[in-house]
Amino acid sequence: MKDGGRLAAAIDVLSDIETRRRPVQEALKDWGASHRFAGSGDRVAIGNLVFDALRHKLSSAWKMGDESARALVLATYVLDWERGLDALDSALAEDRHAPQPLTDDERQRLAGPSLEGAPDWVRADVPEALWQEFSAAFGGDAIAEGQALASRAPIDLRVNRLKADRDKVLKRLSHINAEAAPISPIGVRIAPTTGGGRSPHVQAEEGFQKGWFELQDEGSQIAALLARVQPGQQVLDYCAGGGGKTLALAGEMDNRGQVYAYDADRLRLAPIYDRLKRAGARNVQVRDPKTGGLDDLEGRMDLVFTDAPCSGTGVWRRRPDSKWRLTSNAIAGRRQEQRDVLDAAARYVRDGGMLVYVTCSLLPGENGRQVTDFLDRNADFEAVSLKPVWDDVLGADAPQPRFDENGFATLSPARTNTDGFFVGALRRRTA
Numbered sequence: 001m002k003d004g005g006r007l008a009a010a011i012d013v014l015s016d017i018e019t020r021r022r023p024v025q026e027a028l029k030d031w032g033a034s035h036r037f038a039g040s041g042d043r044v045a046i047g048n049l050v051f052d053a054l055r056h057k058l059s060s061a062w063k064m065g066d067e068s069a070r071a072l073v074l075a076t077y078v079l080d081w082e083r084g085l086d087a088l089d090s091a092l093a094e095d096r097h098a099p100q101p102l103t104d105d106e107r108q109r110l111a112g113p114s115l116e117g118a119p120d121w122v123r124a125d126v127p128e129a130l131w132q133e134f135s136a137a138f139g140g141d142a143i144a145e146g147q148a149l150a151s152r153a154p155i156d157l158r159v160n161r162l163k164a165d166r167d168k169v170l171k172r173l174s175h176i177n178a179e180a181a182p183i184s185p186i187g188v189r190i191a192p193t194t195g196g197g198r199s200p201h202v203q204a205e206e207g208f209q210k211g212w213f214e215l216q217d218e219g220s221q222i223a224a225l226l227a228r229v230q231p232g233q234q235v236l237d238y239c240a241g242g243g244g245k246t247l248a249l250a251g252e253m254d255n256r257g258q259v260y261a262y263d264a265d266r267l268r269l270a271p272i273y274d275r276l277k278r279a280g281a282r283n284v285q286v287r288d289p290k291t292g293g294l295d296d297l298e299g300r301m302d303l304v305f306t307d308a309p310c311s312g313t314g315v316w317r318r319r320p321d322s323k324w325r326l327t328s329n330a331i332a333g334r335r336q337e338q339r340d341v342l343d344a345a346a347r348y349v350r351d352g353g354m355l356v357y358v359t360c361s362l363l364p365g366e367n368g369r370q371v372t373d374f375l376d377r378n379a380d381f382e383a384v385s386l387k388p389v390w391d392d393v394l395g396a397d398a399p400q401p402r403f404d405e406n407g408f409a410t411l412s413p414a415r416t417n418t419d420g421f422f423v424g425a426l427r428r429r430t431a
């Protein structure tokens with residue numbers, strides 16, 4: 001396919017997503033199934049156009065004076081991909097499957113794109129309904145944070161210390177330009193592609209199959225490292241889901257001690273079994289909510305890790321469609337779940353043990369406020385500053401997250417070049 005056909009396809013897929021409110025991957029898959037002649041390079045380019053158009057939906061619509069799928073895709077090609085107007089004219093002219101030629105208005109807007117007069121949330125590409133809370137979190141940096149959340153994310157890998165070290169993984173992945181991640185001592189990073197570029201398929205690498213590394217954003221790795229788990233400890237991962245954090249915690253324990261992986265939704269736990277096997281993590285016991293309760297763990301855990309359900313505002317780089325779907329009802333629902341999770345998880349912490357609360361949200365109501373409300377309800381817990389832990393585990397010279405007055409940490413794309421994560425640490429006071 002030529003660029004004209006790819007542009008037309010991206011417009012079709014984006015219209016499908018917008019009009020039928022379909023998940024991006026599903027709409028792309030359907031398009032692929034009904035256009036079998038398209039090569040894999042075409043599919044990648046079309047997918048990239050759609051994802052990038054969603055990332056910059058508000059600012060592109062403002063520049064174009066039009067929020068149609070056509071306007072968003074053309075703006076992505078000319079402005080975000082920096083192909084320019086001449087390339088677009090050729091693409092539209094050379095292919096009979098291409099979209100209609102540019103109108104005078106479109107040409108004018110693409111030639112001199114302007115955000116003049118645009119409100120801050122449009123400049124930041126953050127939904128208007130969330131702007132008040134989002135900007136309260138970041139003050140003068142809010143627009144820069146929104147823009148960083150609208151960029152492409154790198155591929156981050158976590159080296160599994162049970163089976164490999166970072167040098168070994170870097171050597172094996174040098175052909176895909178893997179580099180040491182800037183903050184996590186066990187992180188490996190592959191820079192994001194640009195334009196229609198294809199990301200390497202790291203799961204096809206021998207090192208992945210052998211369990212030397214896992215796909216995991218650097219922010220997620222850091223959240224687990226800040227819990228500072230030690231070999232020999234008793235650990236409960238209370239919202240284990242598919243096991244991303246469980247594996248990261250187990251990777252620090254040298255197969256000594258015990259990790260209990262629990263989730264209220266047994267279907268979410270399903271992938272954990274294969275992942276644990278591949279990683280060689282032998283000290284993890286999965287507790288299925290249907291068959292294995294947690295009563296025997298009450299008051300016994302050195303660390304309870306709660307990677308709570310959240311709005312996912314911190315991972316908009318990777319799931320730009322979720323940004324435009326978020327409703328205030330959904331966020332209110334997550335907040336209630338977070339409160340329930342904290343109250344339930346706290347029961348398992350021993351005297352002097354730690355409760356670590358994590359979200360991939362950047363909204364204060366799901367983060368610091370949730371934890372301080374918990375502290376108000378539970379006088380037997382106290383906040384523990386993560387600042388000294390950060391300096392000790394990651395180095396005082398490493399880029400710093402935002403620390404609030406309790407020493408809770410907020411990582412973000414603009415600040416730490418990671419996904420957005422909140423980490424708060426609490427200790428149960430000794431009697």
Ligand SMILES: C[S@@+](CC[C@H](N)C(=O)[O-])C[C@H]1O[C@@H](n2cnc3c(N)ncnc32)[C@H](O)[C@@H]1O
Nearest residue numbers: 239240241243244245263264265268307308309
């Ligand atoms: C952010 S996800 C966990 C991701 C996972 N830790 C990882 O790193 O791959 C949040 C999880 O919390 C679970 N959850 C929600 N409410 C819960 C509850 N009351 N008790 C336990 N788990 C709960 C959800 O099923 C979901 O899998």
